[in-house]
Amino acid sequence: MNSINSHCDALPWWKRTTVYQIYPRSFADRDGDGIGDLAGIIDRLDYLEWLGIETIWLSPFFTSPQADFGYDISDHFNVAPEYGSLEECRRLFDEIHARGMKVVLDMVLNHTSDQHPWFLESRSSRDNPYRDFYMWRDGRKPNGAAPPNNWQSMLGGSGWNYDPQTDQWYWSSFLPFQPDLNYRRPAVKRAMLDVVRHWLRAGADGLRLDIFNAIYKDASFADNPRSLRFVSEDNPGGFFQRALHTQNHPDTFAFARELRAVVDEFEDPQRFVVGEVFGPPELLRQYCGPSGDGLNLVFLFKSLRTPFRAPAFRELVRAFESVFAEPFHPTYVFGNHDRPRHMERLGDDPRRARLLAAFQMTVRGVPFIYYGDELGLSHHHGMPREAARDPMAARFGFIPKLLLPWLRRRGILINRDECRSPMPWQDGPHAGFAPPGTSATWLPLHPQSATKNVAVQTEDSGSVLSTYRRMLHLRRSSPALSSGRLELFDAPTDPKKVLAYRRIYEDANVRETAEVFLNFSDQNVRLDLGNLRSLGGVRIHSNLHDETSAPAQHHVLRAWEAAVILRDHCA
Numbered sequence: 052m053n054s055i056n057s058h059c060d061a062l063p064w065w066k067r068t069t070v071y072q073i074y075p076r077s078f079a080d081r082d083g084d085g086i087g088d089l090a091g092i093i094d095r096l097d098y099l100e101w102l103g104i105e106t107i108w109l110s111p112f113f114t115s116p117q118a119d120f121g122y123d124i125s126d127h128f129n130v131a132p133e134y135g136s137l138e139e140c141r142r143l144f145d146e147i148h149a150r151g152m153k154v155v156l157d158m159v160l161n162h163t164s165d166q167h168p169w170f171l172e173s174r175s176s177r178d179n180p181y182r183d184f185y186m187w188r189d190g191r192k193p194n195g196a197a198p199p200n201n202w203q204s205m206l207g208g209s210g211w212n213y214d215p216q217t218d219q220w221y222w223s224s225f226l227p228f229q230p231d232l233n234y235r236r237p238a239v240k241r242a243m244l245d246v247v248r249h250w251l252r253a254g255a256d257g258l259r260l261d262i263f264n265a266i267y268k269d270a271s272f273a274d275n276p277r278s279l280r281f282v283s284e285d286n287p288g289g290f291f292q293r294a295l296h297t298q299n300h301p302d303t304f305a306f307a308r309e310l311r312a313v314v315d316e317f318e319d320p321q322r323f324v325v326g327e328v329f330g331p332p333e334l335l336r337q338y339c340g341p342s343g344d345g346l347n348l349v350f351l352f353k354s355l356r357t358p359f360r361a362p363a364f365r366e367l368v369r370a371f372e373s374v375f376a377e378p379f380h381p382t383y384v385f386g387n388h389d390r391p392r393h394m395e396r397l398g399d400d401p402r403r404a405r406l407l408a409a410f411q412m413t414v415r416g417v418p419f420i421y422y423g424d425e426l427g428l429s430h431h432h433g434m435p436r437e438a439a440r441d442p443m444a445a446r447f448g449f450i451p452k453l454l455l456p457w458l459r460r461r462g463i464l465i466n467r468d469e470c471r472s473p474m475p476w477q478d479g480p481h482a483g484f485a486p487p488g489t490s491a492t493w494l495p496l497h498p499q500s501a502t503k504n505v506a507v508q509t510e511d512s513g514s515v516l517s518t519y520r521r522m523l524h525l526r527r528s529s530p531a532l533s534s535g536r537l538e539l540f541d542a543p544t545d546p547k548k549v550l551a552y553r554r555i556y557e558d559a560n561v562r563e564t565a566e567v568f569l570n571f572s573d574q575n576v577r578l579d580l581g582n583l584r585s586l587g588g589v590r591i592h593s594n595l596h597d598e599t600s601a602p603a604q605h606h607v608l609r610a611w612e613a614a615v616i617l618r619d620h621c622a
């Protein structure tokens with residue numbers, strides 16, 4: 052084995068894994084209150100095991116006023132009653148682990164709910180011992196009637212909120228009911244690291260870190276510089292301002308390493324953290340530490356804005372491979388509970404969804420799959436903004452409806468209800484999401500629930516669901532696909548249509564190569580596989596059906612088809 056390949060056999064589990072995101076409110080409701088719960092998730096674990104998922108990420112289910120559906124926590128150590136109890140939470144972890152799967156919890160470290168006892172204390176008086184658990188400042192002189200500086204929240208508009216009780220302003224990076232914690236006070240950092248340790252001790256295998264890029268703000272409170280750009284993912288923050296002092300602060304990069312050291316206190320299994328952070332890949336890598344000793348993984352949302360074409364995806368892979376070369380590791384994200392459903396960008400074409408599944412499960416990087424995307428569920432456009440449950444919809448009520456499709460195409464969602472419909476399990480009452488007697492589900496069912504559901508698609512080997520299952524299992528069974536290094540190469544055909552890469556795995560006992568060809572066109576293309584014919588142990592897998600084939604001189608790749616050619620060199 053040469054030194055280039057020597058990392059292959061040593062890849063930790065969190066680099067090999069596949070992650071499925073559950074939004075607990077919308078996944079499965081056992082008790083019939085119309086809101087998903089932990090017991091409901093337990094009932095559906097067999098499905099996730101069948102699908103081939105290795106790790107489950109749960110959006111927050113902790114005690115919360117639910118003003119932002121759990122991203123506003125008022126007690127980090129308890130379970131919100133609508134989701135269940137601590138006992139059910141323990142059961143859920145046990146049941147996940149009993150199936151050989153892992154569990155990732157959502158940690159909202161940046162802020163708490165304004166109903167958290169710390170904040171209630173903090174806002175009660177200027178000299179309360181909890182006052183500086185949060186960030187309080189006087190308004191601008193002469194009379195304090197203007198916010199302390201020009202800083203904008205991540206949603207635009209001043210992030211400072213005036214509180215008449217003590218005549219000062221507190222800072223919130225997101226919505227006003229989510230006041231930011233003050234990490235410059237050591238007691239805050241200690242308390243939040245205790246929360247982290249608590250859940251790792253309770254059995255979490257990993258943590259997803261909510262808006263981690265906002266944790267530290269500059270101690271100088273100097274104004275942010277102006278920018279000519281309105282808003283852009285490459286210029287975090289935005290709204291004609293560069294978020295220099297409010298996001299991606301050097302102190303947050305340092306904190307990432309401190310946090311990693313805490314996570315590494317836990318072994319057997321090794322744990323990991325994945326950061327929700329925003330910006331260009333080069334900047335985001337800084338969260339992972341100079342030698343990979345910071346956050347294990349970061350979300351790379353560039354994939355959400357990449358046109359679904361072979362050259363654009365080749366560039367995406369090239370960029371992620373160069374910035375996240377070993378010991379770093381990329382992630383591939385195409386949807387979550389804040390974003391338009393991935394079908395929106397795929398023109399609602401199930402053939403494209405099946406190709407995307409093949410890409411996500413064969414490329415080098417951890418795939419994150421948002422619940423329902425494995426069914427090719429369309430974006431739900433029919434959710435009236437006026438009746439929205441999502442607090443962001445009201446915040447952005449001023450944006451003209453005409454602009455919404457344009458924003459959606461850029462991955463920006465104003466009413467996040469549209470991607471949070473109850474999971475459709477089967478045709479029938481509440482699509483199997485809630486028991487038949489339930490009066491109403493917390494959000495209306497998806498209009499496609501009768502046809503695009505788990506029961507229907509399980510029976511159809513050509514469904515989007517069957518493709519996800521096929522690709523997930525193929526990845527699990529192949530060391531090359533789950534652990535191999537990646538090389539891009541030019542397919543022996545039109546590179547505008549076909550993206551090709553090779554995954555190579557090698558250890559003392561095994562050498563496996565996977566050649567992947569992804570046809571990003573609606574035409575058949577012919578691949579010349581002449582040189583493979585003479586080799587033994589070669590099988591061609593397709594994303595479209597279960598049968599494998601041996602290579603012929605010419606292999607025809609159908610429209611939107613992916614072929615994975617696996618070669619076991621020891622065969």
Ligand code: GLC
Binds near residue numbers: 327388389
């Ligand atoms: C993250 C979450 C989002 C939440 C926000 C504030 O972006 O993904 O759902 O509203 O942070 O916690």
